[in-house]
Amino acid sequence: MVLVATPNRDLPKRASTLVIGGGPAGLVSLKYTVEYGEKWTDGEEPVLVEMESEIGGTFKWRGYENAELVSSKQLTCFSDFRYPLSAPDHPSLPNFVEYLNSYAAHFGITPYIRTSTKLISLNYVSSPEDGYKHLAVLQRLNLDQEPIGEPVEILAKNVIITTGLHVTPNIPIIPGLNSEPKPINGPKWLHSSSYKYRSQLESRKVLVLGAGETGMDLAYESVMSPASKVWMGVRTGFLSFPKVLNNFRVLGFTFNGNLPIDGLITNLFEDTYVHKWVAQSHLRWFISDLIIKRVLWVLTGTMAGCNQWAGELPPERQGRAYVFLNKSAKAMQFINRPFYNLSPIHKLFAHYIDPPPPKGNDDPTIDIVPFPKSFDENGRAVFPHPPNHRSKELAWKEECKPDLVVLCTGYKQDWNWLGEGYPRGPEECEIRGVCSEKDLTVGFIGFVRPGVGAIPPIAEMQTQLFLLLSQGRIAIPSSPETYHLLHSPTSRIQYGVDHSTYMSTLSKDIGSSPGLFELWWQYGWFVLFVYCFGAAFPTFFRLTGPFKSDKAKRIVETELWETIQRRGLLGNIFMGVIPMAFYAIINITAYLIEKTWSLAAxxxxxxxPPDNIATETKCIKVKPL
Known part of the structure; x- marks a missing residue:
């Protein structure tokens, strides 16, 4: 299904809300604005503008052959419009774009969408009338992205910016590759945003630079094309986990549970009913990292990641608290081969089963190397020494002379179109990265990135928060921000969050975090049980609160219950009961200490007793256990 929007329909002169961007965050923002926003009169309807000819955002325009979601459908879907149970857990990108089109059609927001419409500038009006304080200048485009006619102006009361994290390619300058003057013998290069098909890699000597999920995907695609040689350039390291838990063999028994890992963290005592001291100290993260590392060693023989034998992060940064999990693990078998070192005795007890190698190539390998400093006059990569924790990697000492370099180096945001006085992105929005106290009529939606999880449901809850704030229906949140990943202040990416902690925080801000007694009273024991054992699925936060949905109960009793059933009895004991009991003891202990302190003081x-014991959560100041 392709959404037939209304690119040729006249733009309104005024808009109650202007949404900028037609990806998942823009669509859910528009849907909530139409359904829950302030009522508008004729001629001032909400409107979404998208510069491309179709909606879908990154999933439509940055996709490539064989790409699929790395977050599960259960966590990625919006709260009240779900994939069928029969659909794959990780749909392809074209399939997800189809889902987005169906979402827009189902909720009737198509008439408010204008495609092929580019925002040129956004400025404050010097003398606003009737609350119309934002002036947007827009340009209509043809299918070749060329201007049609004169620019058009729209006055708006509210503006929701959803242009996304993947906008302008981040292209590092590497001497001898893409620097000025242009190299004579340097290899050809392209950014991952220009990659579409395996045929672009076939029979080439490919150097993939970057170890994020796109880099891992393209390294795998290079092997499968097949390329004649594949290298992968990694700066510090990465943390690899499969997006689905299966292929473990323990005591002769093969576990193929097909459990998406992003739906395994339970709510009770990990996200809800967490004492403020426990939340602020990030104790849950450090303890879970400590345990997971030991479990990984038992199951796979290494603690660097799940069956990850090379490219690891420094030991002090391996864990949920610090990094984005790389869930595109298909390339790991080819990276591991020179380094795999599981003893035969350990293998008899437990090991991870790699899929069979591609036909016609019995021993493909991806040589892992440092990120190159430059390329010499003959087109050879010049490498620095690898970090000390990766000294075993020796491929950097050999000749690396690619004929194609693929820059999987991410994206950056450009805010030059924002006028004076606007926040320069979510980093300047002190209210949960969504908006600023200086102006609650401007929202940035969909700009945080979860370590494990998905952006679309986060964008849905961010929109709920923005609507309540802009309408003056709730107070500005004042609770500490305990959800930031503990990255270095010099890291390029400063917008990492723990998915479940951030969702839980937003739900409390909004007033949609369900109390256990409230759930039991309204819905009974079954819904209460599913909520306690389930992950931070967005539907849980539609059971109560200002955005309560009559669809939520059935979704919880069917689809979300199915995610718990799939764990099995042992899975729910080890992934549910034991962690809940353990964290219950920690939280109850903290509560008793606080109450005793209060009485004794x-x-x-x-x-x-202190209310806030948090350190600066965006910097690595706390060592893991």
Missing amino acids: PLFGLPP
């Missing part, structure tokens, strides 16, 4: 002249 006036008797013994002590200060009251």
